[in-house]
Amino acid sequence: MxxxxxxxxxxxxxxxxxxxxxxxxxxxxxxxxxxxxxxxxxxxxxxxxxxxxxxxxxxxxxxxxxxxxxxxxxxxxxxxxxxxxxxxxxxxxxxxVEPPCPYAGPGRCGGCDFQHVALTRQRDLKAAVVREQLSRLAHLDVPVEVEAVPGDDHGLRWRTRVQYVDLPDGGRGMRAHRSRAVIPVEDCLIARPDAREPAPGTLHETVLDREFAVAGDGFWQVHPGAPRVLVEAVLSALRPRPGERVMDLYAGVGLFARFLAEAVGETGRVLAVEGDPAAADHARANLGDLPWAGVETGSVDRVLASSYDEPVDLVVLDPPREGARRPVVEQIAARAPRAVAYVACDPAALARDVAYFAEQGYVLRTLRAFDLFPMTHHVECVALLEKTGPDLRRSDLR
The missing domain is CATH 2.40.50.140 (Nucleic acid-binding proteins)
Known part of the structure; x- marks a missing residue:
């Protein structure tokens, strides 16, 4: 699994x-x-x-x-x-519906949760989960629609990286749900025919005509349509302006930082913070021709607690599954950004952190959800949080 x-x-x-x-x-x-x-x-x-x-x-x-x-x-x-x-x-x-994959079902491969559900209903179920988490944890009633993303074949053949378990007979398999048991699998139907297994080395991915160096065994979105749609969603939400100061937290190889740096221009400033040294090195390479974009290697909570405490205009927050948590949210709020784009792969962590932001005077303005993992229960969200209250600059109102 x-x-x-x-x-x-x-x-x-x-x-x-x-x-x-x-x-x-x-x-x-x-x-x-x-x-x-x-x-x-x-x-x-x-x-x-x-x-x-x-x-x-x-x-x-x-x-x-x-x-x-x-x-x-x-x-x-x-x-x-x-x-x-x-x-x-x-x-x-x-x-x-009849699951398209013969390995899906009770006691079989644990990789897919919803192969027995029609694709449009899968998205309705995911939307219901996001709504319920925001209601229960953030006390918000938010309409949610899970959007399809180009790059899959009716929910299949989208996964660009797949990790199999090698079997003694030379075959390969997948884990059963919540188990170390291995189910032999000849063909994973959510994997693309050219899907790679994670391996050392450097790969190059292209997003909106920009090339990014990525570790072959490091993090990169596995749905081929994901990087573009997430970049476009973040830029549309934040509407960065020339000269603005931006933080890209949990920046990975600098995917968002690259496009934000181009948007704010050389009169602006972008700081990418990433805890994984290899990913941070790739981010430096990917941002190397934009001298107003820098990279700091270190855990986000420690970097924010110890340095770069001047005000910023925008923040992109793309944390791992456990979310940002209260200390990071408080450190972001202390820098008084006019807007935060929160990219979340876990709706429960997102809802919890939205509640923390509300305590700091930030309101959830928009929420978009994307079906980046069809046939599974996973869903990706991009939330826009904006500063409210008396310290909101009049020029920021729109």
Missing amino acids: TGPAGRPRRPRQRAARGASRVGQRFETVVGPVAHGGHCVARVVPDPEGDPDGTRVVFVRHTIPGERVVLEITEGTDGDRFWRGDAVQVLEASPDR
Whole structure:
């Protein structure tokens, strides 16, 4: 199992809290979609002993409103919730389709969450998750539409980098969901035919006629349409002006910094901050012909806490999955940018940080969501946060 960047993730190992329920089956009607590629269901574990007692189960391979038989895959009597798979569909949603990949389904490859769902409904489910997280964590009611991105074939053949597991017989496989078990896979249908495995060395990627040096085993968006659409979304949101001062935080190889530096011109200033030394070196190369754009190597929280404390006009914030968190948000607000473009791959972290920005006087003005990872539950958002309050310069109002 991997995340959007292709990095394997291991489930947390927890001590058992009572008798295991793994393998037990229940019939139920499935509730709403939840963050993480599953839906919420409720079952009555002991109808004879406690007919009113219910347990929440996070169920994969289903769609809200379906009647299914689910099988518990993780859970004990002492757990607050269980996990499960829909192993039999008794009443199907009209949005249910036959998964195009033979390796998708209960007990199989864990890479795709929604292959059983029509593509337009997949995007509706992702939009519902983003809305729910913003409502629950940031107390905002925000309309969300997940936009399709050019570069895939009806949700397939988009992944430019894929990490397989080598098998003893010379074959290759993928991890099962939340497991180290390997499922042999001959052809991953979300991978492009020319998809590469992460490997040392330098690659060159082109975005809007600009060339970027990228580490072959470093971070770069895996959907071929992603870099362009994200750059255009950030520039459209921020509307950088000549002479402005900009910070690009978690800058990677300088994708946003490059176009922002061109927009503010030589009378402006762009600082890219990146914690990975190899990515920072590539950023210096990618920005080398723009002397008003600099690169600082170091973790964003430490750099902001120790240096570059002068005011700035704009900030691009593109943190890893765990988000920016309160200390970084407070350091950004202390520099009083007129606007922040937050690029987020996790809606829960985004919503939490939007709430932190609200405490600092920043309001969520716009939100766009992009389907950069079709067939999975992942979604990418670009949020525009603007400064409000008495210290907002009159010239910034528009």
